[in-house]
Amino acid sequence: MTTTAPSGRRLNTSKAMAEAIAQEMRANPEVFYMGEDVGSYGGIFGSTGGLLEEFGPERIIDTPISETAFIGLGIGAATEGMRPIVELMFVDFMGVCLDQIYNHMAKIHFESGGNVKVPMVLTTAVGGGYSDGAQHSQCLWGTFAHLPGMKIVVPSNPADAKGLMTAAIRDDNPVVYMFHKGVMGLPWMAKNARSIGVVPEGEHVVPIGKAAIVKQGSDVTVVTLSLSVHHALDVAEQLEGEGISVEVLDLRSLVPLDREAILESVGRTGRLVVVDEDYQSFGLSGEVIATVAERGLALKAAPSRVAMPDAPIPYAQVLEYAVLPRHERIEAAIREVMG
Amino acid sequence: MTTTAPSGRRLNTSKAMAEAIAQEMRANPEVFYMGEDVGSYGGIFGSTGGLLEEFGPERIIDTPISETAFIGLGIGAATEGMRPIVELMFVDFMGVCLDQIYNHMAKIHFESGGNVKVPMVLTTAVGGGYSDGAQHSQCLWGTFAHLPGMKIVVPSNPADAKGLMTAAIRDDNPVVYMFHKGVMGLPWMAKNARSIGVVPEGEHVVPIGKAAIVKQGSDVTVVTLSLSVHHALDVAEQLEGEGISVEVLDLRSLVPLDREAILESVGRTGRLVVVDEDYQSFGLSGEVIATVAERGLALKAAPSRVAMPDAPIPYAQVLEYAVLPRHERIEAAIREVMG
Amino acid sequence: MTTVTDAPVPEPTETGVGHQLADEVRLDLYRTMVLARTYELAILREYHADKGPGFDIGKGLIPGEMHLAAGQEPVAAGVCAHLVPGDAVTATHRPHHFAIAHGVDLDKMTAEIFGRETGLGRGRGGHMHLFDPDAHFSCSGIIAEGYPPALGQAFAFKRRGSGNIAVAVTGEGAANQGAFHESLNLAAVWKLPVLFVVEDNEWGISVPRTASTAVPSNADRAAGYGIPGHRVEDNDVDAVYEKAGEFIERARRGEGPALLEVATLRLFGHFEGDAQGYRPELVDVPKLDAIPRYESRLIEAGVLDDALRQEIAEAASERVEAAITFAKDSPLPSADEATKYVFTEEA
Amino acid sequence: MTTVTDAPVPEPTETGVGHQLADEVRLDLYRTMVLARTYELAILREYHADKGPGFDIGKGLIPGEMHLAAGQEPVAAGVCAHLVPGDAVTATHRPHHFAIAHGVDLDKMTAEIFGRETGLGRGRGGHMHLFDPDAHFSCSGIIAEGYPPALGQAFAFKRRGSGNIAVAVTGEGAANQGAFHESLNLAAVWKLPVLFVVEDNEWGISVPRTASTAVPSNADRAAGYGIPGHRVEDNDVDAVYEKAGEFIERARRGEGPALLEVATLRLFGHFEGDAQGYRPELVDVPKLDAIPRYESRLIEAGVLDDALRQEIAEAASERVEAAITFAKDSPLPSADEATKYVFTEEA
Numbered sequence A, B: 001m002t003t004t005a006p007s008g009r010r011l012n013t014s015k016a017m018a019e020a021i022a023q024e025m026r027a028n029p030e031v032f033y034m035g036e037d038v039g040s041y042g043g044i045f046g047s048t049g050g051l052l053e054e055f056g057p058e059r060i061i062d063t064p065i066s067e068t069a070f071i072g073l074g075i076g077a078a079t080e081g082m083r084p085i086v087e088l089m090f091v092d093f094m095g096v097c098l099d100q101i102y103n104h105m106a107k108i109h110f111e112s113g114g115n116v117k118v119p120m121v122l123t124t125a126v127g128g129g130y131s132d133g134a135q136h137s138q139c140l141w142g143t144f145a146h147l148p149g150m151k152i153v154v155p156s157n158p159a160d161a162k163g164l165m166t167a168a169i170r171d172d173n174p175v176v177y178m179f180h181k182g183v184m185g186l187p188w189m190a191k192n193a194r195s196i197g198v199v200p201e202g203e204h205v206v207p208i209g210k211a212a213i214v215k216q217g218s219d220v221t222v223v224t225l226s227l228s229v230h231h232a233l234d235v236a237e238q239l240e241g242e243g244i245s246v247e248v249l250d251l252r253s254l255v256p257l258d259r260e261a262i263l264e265s266v267g268r269t270g271r272l273v274v275v276d277e278d279y280q281s282f283g284l285s286g287e288v289i290a291t292v293a294e295r296g297l298a299l300k301a302a303p304s305r306v307a308m309p310d311a312p313i314p315y316a317q318v319l320e321y322a323v324l325p326r327h328e329r330i331e332a333a334i335r336e337v338m339g
Numbered sequence C, D: 001m002t003t004v005t006d007a008p009v010p011e012p013t014e015t016g017v018g019h020q021l022a023d024e025v026r027l028d029l030y031r032t033m034v035l036a037r038t039y040e041l042a043i044l045r046e047y048h049a050d051k052g053p054g055f056d057i058g059k060g061l062i063p064g065e066m067h068l069a070a071g072q073e074p075v076a077a078g079v080c081a082h083l084v085p086g087d088a089v090t091a092t093h094r095p096h097h098f099a100i101a102h103g104v105d106l107d108k109m110t111a112e113i114f115g116r117e118t119g120l121g122r123g124r125g126g127h128m129h130l131f132d133p134d135a136h137f138s139c140s141g142i143i144a145e146g147y148p149p150a151l152g153q154a155f156a157f158k159r160r161g162s163g164n165i166a167v168a169v170t171g172e173g174a175a176n177q178g179a180f181h182e183s184l185n186l187a188a189v190w191k192l193p194v195l196f197v198v199e200d201n202e203w204g205i206s207v208p209r210t211a212s213t214a215v216p217s218n219a220d221r222a223a224g225y226g227i228p229g230h231r232v233e234d235n236d237v238d239a240v241y242e243k244a245g246e247f248i249e250r251a252r253r254g255e256g257p258a259l260l261e262v263a264t265l266r267l268f269g270h271f272e273g274d275a276q277g278y279r280p281e282l283v284d285v286p287k288l289d290a291i292p293r294y295e296s297r298l299i300e301a302g303v304l305d306d307a308l309r310q311e312i313a314e315a316a317s318e319r320v321e322a323a324i325t326f327a328k329d330s331p332l333p334s335a336d337e338a339t340k341y342v343f344t345e346e347a
C-alpha cells in the first residue's frame, strides 16, 4: 500500500496525522478540517499543527463550542460532495452531539437506500493516563462501534496514523478516527517510545479493516489496540526472555472488525488475552471473546480480558493507574492463561 | 418480595408501570414524574396513564422538548434529595441528551466520592417491530450498559414492570428503566399474549440485578430480555413438543448483570443462545457469551446469538422483520446448537 | 469564514406588486397547497385503509407513525415558491408539504412511504426519512436535528459560489431544543445562506406552545443571533411568500441567515391515532383551515373561479393517485437485502 | 409549575448606598477576590513545582489539566456575596473562584485537587469535579452542562419553599452550546429561581468571542426567553455586585431567572501549559488585572490602606497555605478502592 519505501524519516503521531491531512487537502479542494481550536492552536492534541499556515482559515476552521451544529454542518457538506474532517476535541464530549453522529452521519446512507453518501471523517481524542478525570479520559470506542453505519479506526503508531487518515479521508463512508492522546508523541505528555517512528513520506494508505500482527508469537495472542498495543509489546518483549512467546495483534479498526485475523492468530496460539482501555462490559473485549467462542475455537485456557473496570475513571493518579490496563495487569493475565 | 399474594387481577404492562409510580408517589412526596407528553396525554406509550388526574400538574409534569435541560433538571433535583422519574420518550433520542445521562447522572456519585447521591429514574421506550424506522426503533441497552454508573432494568412483563419500577424509585442510584413498546400491551399496537398478566396489588418489589428463569429446560439456555423473552418462550413451548427442552432466562437487568444466573443455567444445559433485539456487535450478546467463555465453561456446542444485525433498522416491514430477532431465527439458532 | 460570497445571485423570483401578489403567484401558491392537501388526504385514506380491526399502528401497506401536515401548507408553499434548482430543504418528521412544495419526486416519495424498492430510500427510510439528492431534500425524525445539516449544505453552496440557499424547517416545539440555538448562532457567525423556518402550529404533540416556550414569538429570538426575524400571523400564505422572498434574496446576496416563524394550524392529530383529548375546541379546528379561506379570497379577487378550482383539484388528484398507483405497483424490497446500504459498495 | 413560591424570602443582604456600595461590602468583595487569587497563585506554584524536566501534564502532586480563574475573581465575588446558606452554585471547568466565594470547604477542596482521600470527592473527582453538598456546590468539565442541574436544584428549592436560589455559571464560549438555550428557556417557562452567569473572558481556549458568538453581548439573548439580561463591562466587581443583587432578589421573590454577563479577564492561559500564541498583546494582559485596580480605588476612597491590605493578604495566605498543608499531609486513596463509589453501598 506504500508507494514510497519507508525512509528513515521519523515523525510523531500527531505530525504523521497532520501530514496525511495536508497531502489529501493538497490533492482535493473539497477536503477541509473543522473543529474547536484546530486553527491557530493547531489542535489541542496537535492534530492540525501547521495546517492553518498552509491552508488558511477557509479550510482549517475554528468553530464555536457548538458540536451539534458543526458536526451536523459537516454532515450536510458531505452530502453535497465535500469531504469534511470534523474534530470532536475529546470523545468524552460525544454526549452533546451524538444524535448528529449516530442518527444522521451514520444512518443517512442506509435510510436513503444508498442514494446519499456521507464521506466525512470525525476525528476525536481518546484515553487517559494523565489524571484528566472521569469526563476527559474515556475511550468509548465500544460505544461508537456498537452503533451501526460508521467505520471506526484507532491507530496506535505514526505510520498507521498517516495511512489510516489517508484511507479515512478517501472513504465514501463516515469514518470515526480515534487517536489516543498517549500515542500522539506530544511534547507535554509522557511519551511511549513508539509514538515517534518511521513514516512513509509520500502517499501512504493503510486499508481500513485490516488488523496487524505487530509482534509474532506462538503461545498466546494479545488482541489490543491504540495505546495498549505498546503496553502489550513491552510486556511481550519482557516475557520473551522467559520463553513465553506472545503474539500482539493491533486491531487498528473496530468497524469493520478483522475477525479473521483474530481467529487466525488465536487458532494458532490457542490462548487469548484482550487488552482494552475502554470500559470492560458490553464492549470490545466481550466482542472479541465472543467472536472466538461462537466459532467454537478450541482454546488451551479460558480467554481473559484486561480492561477498564465498569467504573468512572478516577482522578487521583494512584487510583487511575490501578484501573488502567497497564503492564502489570497485562502480564498477570498472560501468565494466568499460560497456566 | 411480594407482600400481597398475587391475585387474579390482570393488568397490561403500561398500567402496571403506572401503578407502581402512583403507589410510590402516594408514599413519598419527593417523587415526581417529568417528560414530554406525560401529563394529559398520559405518556406516548401509556407510562403515566391516569397519573395527572390523581397527582396534578405539579407532580406529573409536561416539559418542553429540551431533553438536556429537563434530564439535567432531574439530576439537580435528585442531588437535593428529590426522587425524580424522568422520561426520555424514545431511547433513540439519547443523542441529544446523553451528556447529562452518562457524564453527570451516572458519574456524580463516584466523582463526589460517594458524598452526593442521584436517586433518579430515567424511563425510556425501546424497540421496534412496527415500522417506525431507523430513528425510532432501537433498543440501545448495550450502549447504556457499557457506560458505568447507572443501573439498567428491562422488564418483560406486567408484574416485573411494577416490581422493577418500585425498586428503581427506591434505589439511591440512578436507574435507567427501559420498556419495550411491544410489551406494554397498548391498544394500538399488536400485543403479545403476555403483555397482560397478573400483577400483585399492593407493594411489589422485584430486586434489581436478579435474572429470572421464566421457563425451565435442560438442553439449551436462551438468555434474553424484554420483548424477546416472549418470542423465546413461544419457540421453547413449540420445541418442547419435539423433545427439545429449552430454558429461558429473562435477564431483567443489564446492570448489574446476573452473571451467576447465566453461568448456573448454561452450566446445567451446556448450550447457549443469546437473543437480543439490540445491535449484535459490541453489546449485550457478546458480553453474555464472553461471560461464559471467560469462566471456561465447557459447552456441548459453540454459543450462538440472534440479534439485530449491525445495520440501521429498515422501515419496510419485509425488511424490518428480516432483521428482528424473531421466532424463526431463534428456532434456527436453537436447532443449530442442538446439532 | 466571514468573507461574503461573490456567487452569482439567481434572478429574484417574481414578487408581488405592492401588497398584492401577482395573480399567477397566488395561483401557484394555491396549486401547491392543493396538491399537498390532496396528497395527504390520499395518504390518510391509504394509511387507515388496512389498520383494522381496531387500529394497529404496525399493520397495513403504510405501517408506522404517520405525521400529516394538513393545515400547514401555507408555510411550505410560501417558502418554496422562491427556491430554484440546487436549493436545499431539510424538513421534519412532518415533511410531506415541504417535499411536495420543493418538488421532490412524488412517485419515489410515495413508493418510500409504501416501503417499496422504487422508493427514495428503497424502503429503508420511511416517511420521516425522505432523501432526494436531486432536490437536495432531506428530513429527520429527531426534533431540531435537521437544522445542522442544512448549515452544511449552505456552507457547500457558499464555498462553490452557486448562489443557492438552504431552508431548514422545525416546529415551534423544536425551537426549544439545543440544536436550534447552536445552528442559528453558527449560521449567523459564518453568514451562511440559510432560511430558518419555524412552523408554529401551537402544539408539540400535546404540549401547548405556552407551556414550552418562554416567548410569544420565536422571531424574538433572532435578535439573540443578530439576524432578522419575523413572524407571520394567521397562516397567511401571501405574507409567508413575501417575507420568505425577502429573507431568501438577502441570503442569496450573502447577507446571512434569517428566521421566519409562521403561525399555522395542525388540522389533525400529532400523528394518526392521536385522539387529541388534550386539545380544546377540537370541533372548531376545521373552520380555521387556510385552504378554503385562501380559496375564497382568490375567488373574491377574481383570480380563481369554480372551473379553475375544479381543474386544479382534478389535476392534483390525478397526480396524487398516479403516485399512489406507482407505489402500490412497485416491488417490495427483498428480505435478503435488509442490511444492504449500511456502507457504500466497495469499488 | 407556574405558581409563584410563597417561600419566606431571606433578608436582602446589605446593598450599596446610592451608587456607592457600603465600605464593608467593598472590603468583603476585596477580601474574597484576594483569597481566590492567593489560592490560585499557590495552586499555580504547586502545580508547576514538579512537572519537569520540561512540562509533563501527568506528573506531580497535582497532575492533569489545570484551569485557573485568575483575573475573573470579580464575577465570583460580586455574585456570591448575595448567597445565603442553602443557595446553590454550579460552576465550570474553571471553578476555584466560585468555590471559594461560595464558601466551599477549602481544605477538602485542596485535598481533592491533590487527589487525596480527604478531598471533596476522595480523590475521585479532581479540580473539574468538585462537589460540596454542604455548600450545594458542584462543577462540570463539560461546557454548559452545568446549567441544567442548577435548574433542578432551583426546582427543589421552589418546591420546598426554602427561598433559596441557584447560580449557574458558564463562559462566553459555552453560551453557544445547546444546553445554554434549553436551560434558559426551561427556567423561564417554569419561573425557576436561577441566576445565569456568563463569564466573558473573550476567549474559548484560542477562539475569540467574535469568532464564536453572533452578538456582542449575551445579555441580548435574555430577551429570547423573556427574562432580564444585563452585561457588566470592565470586570467591575461593584457593578457585578449591584446587578447580581437585583437579579437574585428578584429570583427569591419568585419572579424567575435572569442572565448576567460580565466582561472579565483571563489572566493566564486556558490551562496551564497553554503558550497562548494565538493571543495578541499578551504583555498588556497583566495591566488589566482587576484586583490591583480595585485596590487603588479602595485606597483612593479611603476604604483600604496599606496596613489593612497587608493584613488581608496575610490572612489569605495563611488560610491558603494551611489548606495546601492539609492536602499534602492527607493520605492518598487506596488503590484497592479505585472502583469504590460507583454505586451507593447497599444497606
Ligand SMILES: Cc1ncc(C[n+]2csc(CCOP(=O)(O)OP(=O)(O)O)c2C)c(N)n1
Binding pocket: B036, B065, B067, B089, B093, B096, C093, C094, C141, C142, C143, C170, C171, C172, C173, C174, C175, C199, C201, C203, C204, C205, C266, C270
Ligand atoms: C429530540 C426529540 N425529542 C422528542 C421527539 C418526539 N417528538 C416527535 S414530534 C414532537 C413534537 C414536535 O413539536 P413541534 O416541533 O412543534 O412540531 P410539530 O409536531 O408540531 O410539527 C416530539 C416531542 C423527537 N422526535 N426528537
Ligand SMILES: Cc1ncc(C[n+]2csc(CCOP(=O)(O)OP(=O)(O)O)c2C)c(N)n1
Binding pocket: A036, A065, A067, A089, A093, A096, D093, D094, D141, D142, D143, D170, D171, D172, D173, D174, D175, D199, D201, D203, D204, D205, D266, D270
Ligand atoms: C461540550 C464541550 N466541548 C468542548 C469542551 C472543551 N473545552 C473546555 S473549556 C473550553 C473553552 C470554554 O470557553 P468558555 O466557555 O468561554 O470558558 P473559559 O474557558 O473561557 O472560562 C472548551 C472548548 C468541553 N469541555 N465540553
Ligand SMILES: [Mg+2]
Binding pocket: C171, C172, C173, C199, C200, C201, C202, C203, C204, C205
Ligand atoms: Mg408544533
Ligand SMILES: [Mg+2]
Binding pocket: D171, D172, D173, D199, D200, D201, D202, D203, D204, D205
Ligand atoms: Mg471564555
